[in-house]
Amino acid sequence: MKNVLCVKNLVKFQLAILIILLISSCNKPLTLDVAKDLIIQKYQYPQVDIRNYELSTTKEYDLISTKEKISTSDYTPPKLKFLSELENAGFITYSFDLLSANVYGSRWDGVGDEAGPGFTREIKYFTGKKTGRRHTYLIKAIYKHSGILTEKGKQDFIDENRFKVSNTAFGEITGKVESKELNITEVKYTTIVTPTSFGQAIFNIQGQTIEDSVEFRKYDDGWRIEKTNP
Numbered sequence: 001m002k003n004v005l006c007v008k009n010l011v012k013f014q015l016a017i018l019i020i021l022l023i024s025s026c027n028k029p030l031t032l033d034v035a036k037d038l039i040i041q042k043y044q045y046p047q048v049d050i051r052n053y054e055l056s057t058t059k060e061y062d063l064i065s066t067k068e069k070i071s072t073s074d075y076t077p078p079k080l081k082f083l084s085e086l087e088n089a090g091f092i093t094y095s096f097d098l099l100s101a102n103v104y105g106s107r108w109d110g111v112g113d114e115a116g117p118g119f120t121r122e123i124k125y126f127t128g129k130k131t132g133r134r135h136t137y138l139i140k141a142i143y144k145h146s147g148i149l150t151e152k153g154k155q156d157f158i159d160e161n162r163f164k165v166s167n168t169a170f171g172e173i174t175g176k177v178e179s180k181e182l183n184i185t186e187v188k189y190t191t192i193v194t195p196t197s198f199g200q201a202i203f204n205i206q207g208q209t210i211e212d213s214v215e216f217r218k219y220d221d222g223w224r225i226e227k228t229n230p
Helices: 002-026 032-043 081-088 121-126 197-203
Strands: 047-052 056-065 092-110 133-149 157-159 162-179 184-195 208-219 222-229
Touching: 032 162, 032 184, 032 208, 032 222, 047 197, 081 092, 081 133, 081 197, 162 197, 162 208, 184 197
Parallel strands: none
Antiparallel strands: 047 162, 056 133, 092 133, 157 162, 162 184, 184 208, 208 222
16 A cells, blocks of 8 residues: 555656656747748748849841841940940850841932941941942841850859849847737847859849848747747
């Protein structure tokens, strides 16, 4: 009988210890290390910002040529701004390709007449001469404007038209405010944005430190992030 009582008392004692440990665990405040780990896990820091930027496009031109059939070298289209920005920053080499050229008419022009944009080199040679006439062709040409990535451009290139423009890393926890009656703790922290060379040159992304905060609520199984404060 005494042995039975001893066993019962031992079980009661063990249960009491477990309850005490559980209560102690539940009352344990949120530590900075736990908060940091949960924030990094929740928002998956470091984050990589990736954006699309087209590296090619096509454009149609109305040309006047002395040749019925033209080649890429007969006409150099004006460079497009969005590719010129890449070229000026050293990310690409600009390239032109003639995709199609269809004659839709012809005429006799005075050699000295203003024939509009799209002169071939041969027409340019005769420009300014006031005598004689020249047979010209009216052509609709489609050119492809492309950017060929340089070694610098390849550094931030992901795939297709996607580029890495910045990295956002967890900075540090700057403070916390506990609301014990609500089982809530607000944690303030910073993140650090570092632009890539592509992001800074093309999208004007600047390095900065951003202040943010989140609210944690305590549950039986531990602390959880409830919401991000604006």
